[in-house]
Amino acid sequence: MSLLFNKIARISTSLPKAHTFSRMVTTITSTNAPPAAGPYSHAVKANGFVYVSGQIPYTPEGKPVEGTIGDKAAQCLKNVVGILNDSNSSLENIVKVNVFLTDMANFGAFNEAYTKVFSSHKPARSCVAVKQLPLGVEVEVEAIAVEKQ
Structure with a gap:
């Protein structure tokens, strides 16, 4: 056990130190989306991500x-x-999508609409069933993207 601990200790001390990024955070309010239904921004840009x-x-x-x-x-x-267009990003720059449905019976119909938008680009995605969504809607979509270079 002691030998294993010593090897781990040597490895961890030889790893490079994490880089510290400056705190560059920008909030985005878009005219290409409905007004926020609560106290939040349409998007936040931080360290190259949207x-x-x-x-x-x-x-x-x-x-x-x-x-x-x-x-x-x-x-x-x-x-x-x-919102992405107003954030120096685009559909092709999306890396992760989170989908919330109030009824998983709508999963297939949602996927049909989703495939029309994401025909060739396939970001990582989660789809979660929830009991309720704001304003009584049946679907909500959030995304994480990278900024354009």
Whole structure:
């Protein structure tokens, strides 16, 4: 046991030190998405990443989208792309998407709408069933992207 501990101690002391990044954080408010439904920013840029807050199926004018779950998912994704465009990023720069559905029976229909937007680029993704979402909507989409170089 002592031999193993000594090897681990030598390895850990020989590892390079972590780099300290400057605290460059910028909040984004977009006209290409509905007004925030709470006290948060549409997105936050930090150290080359863009963190997009969850988007619900409302138009930039603040009107709810009616129709199928596919129509609602398409609006959520359109809002995400609009925010990314205002954040020096784009759809192609998305590295992770988180999807929240109030009914997993909508998973297939959501995927159909999602595939129309992400036809070739396939970021990492999670889809989680939740009991409720803000303003009684059925779907919410958030994303993490990198800034354009």
